[in-house]
Amino acid sequence: MPSLHDRLAAVRARVDDAATSAGRDPAGVRLLLATKTQDAGTVLAAVVAATDLAAARGDDGAVLLGENRVQELVTKAPALAELVAAGRVEVHMIGNLQRNKINQMLPTVTGLETVDRVSLADALADRAARAGRSLDVMVQVNVSGEESKSGVAPSGAVALAHHVAALDGLRLTGFMTIGARSQDDGVVRAGFSRLRAIRDEVLHGGAPGTSAARELSMGMSTDLELAVAEGATIVRVGTAVFGERPAA
Numbered sequence: 001m002p003s004l005h006d007r008l009a010a011v012r013a014r015v016d017d018a019a020t021s022a023g024r025d026p027a028g029v030r031l032l033l034a035t036k037t038q039d040a041g042t043v044l045a046a047v048v049a050a051t052d053l054a055a056a057r058g059d060d061g062a063v064l065l066g067e068n069r070v071q072e073l074v075t076k077a078p079a080l081a082e083l084v085a086a087g088r089v090e091v092h093m094i095g096n097l098q099r100n101k102i103n104q105m106l107p108t109v110t111g112l113e114t115v116d117r118v119s120l121a122d123a124l125a126d127r128a129a130r131a132g133r134s135l136d137v138m139v140q141v142n143v144s145g146e147e148s149k150s151g152v153a154p155s156g157a158v159a160l161a162h163h164v165a166a167l168d169g170l171r172l173t174g175f176m177t178i179g180a181r182s183q184d185d186g187v188v189r190a191g192f193s194r195l196r197a198i199r200d201e202v203l204h205g206g207a208p209g210t211s212a213a214r215e216l217s218m219g220m221s222t223d224l225e226l227a228v229a230e231g232a233t234i235v236r237v238g239t240a241v242f243g244e245r246p247a248a
C-alpha cells in the first residue's frame, strides 16, 4: 500500500491538474483532510506528510483538517492542541452539529462548515460570544436535494447567509456542499455550479458581514475534479488519502 505521503501527493496532483485545466491557479485550492474514523496517530502522521508536501511547494499555510463528530474531535483534541495553538493546523467541523455539543466543540475548532438553519447559527453566535471569540462559519447547502443530505435548500441559502453574516460572534467565510450521488458528471457539476452562483450572489450583493464569504468547500475523493472545475477553494478528501473507512 502506498504511504500517506504518496497518496497525499497523488491527490494534490489531481487537484493541481484540475485547476490548471480550468485555467485556475492551483494555489487557490486547499485540501481539507477528512479524518473521521482515523485515530490521532494517523492524523498526526497525515499532518506531517501534508506539511512536508506543502513546504516542497513553497506553501507555508496551515494544514486543514475536518472532523464530523464532536466526540471524535474531543478525543483527538489533545494530540492536536499544540499544532492548533501554533497555527500549524486548522480544524473545521464538517458534520451535523447538535446545539448541545457546541461548547464541547468550540475550543478545538477554527471553523464550522455546516450551518444549515437559523437556530443553529443563533446558538453558535451566542456561545462564541460568551467564549469571547469569533467563529468562522460556512453555510451548508443541499444542492442535490437528496433527502439523505443535510443543508439548507438552495432557495433559502442567500437568506440564511445574510442572517449568519449579520450575527456578532460569527464570520461568514463561504459555502459548503456535498455533491450529488450520480454517475452523471453533468448533474454533479450543475450542483457545484449552483453553489458558486449562491456564493457570487452573496459576495457581490454587499450585505453587511458578507465581504469574506468567498470560500467554496466542495468536492470529495470521487468528484474533486468536477468541483475544482466549478470553482472549489477547498476540497475535502478522506478515502483517497486514508483508504477505505471500515463500515460503521
Ligand SMILES: *Cc1c(COP(=O)(O)O)cnc(C)c1O
Pocket: 034, 036, 068, 094, 095, 178, 220, 221, 222, 236, 237, 238, 239, 240
Ligand atoms: C467523509 C467526508 C468527506 C470525505 O469523503 P471521501 O469520499 O472519503 O473523500 C468529505 N466531506 C464530508 C462532509 C465528509 O463527511
